[in-house]
């Protein structure tokens with residue numbers, strides 16, 4: 001079992017870098033996460049859909065539905081509340097995205113040290129190639 005812990009704070013972005021309902025994504029310790037600005041706060045989640053455990057997006061920084069009101073998984077259309085990560089429709093209805101703990105200092109948001117990291121994504125292609133050798 002992977003029980004890695006984030007050892008130090010990681011800068012995410014400042015509040016002013018994002019427009020309302022704009023998203024960004026980044027990698028930390030080989031894990032993907034994304035963040036959304038809503039009502040002058042930034043909410044962040046590990047980029048893994050509770051339905052299949054795969055990234056929610058196919059296109060860079062594209063995480064919201066057509067109205068920009070909900071987070072939407074591209075694969076099967078699950079919809080999640082931006083501020084809670086709670087799934088309100090789709091195949092994982094009732095489940096939630098895993099939040100990333102943030103803190104803010106003078107308008108700059110950081111990913112908080114000491115929180116557990118989810119398992120790193122498996123590179124299926126590299127794994128398949130390794131099994132052929």
Ligand code: FES
Pocket residue numbers: 049050051052053054056073074075076077078090091092
């Ligand atoms: S993988 Fe996200 S809804 Fe199926």
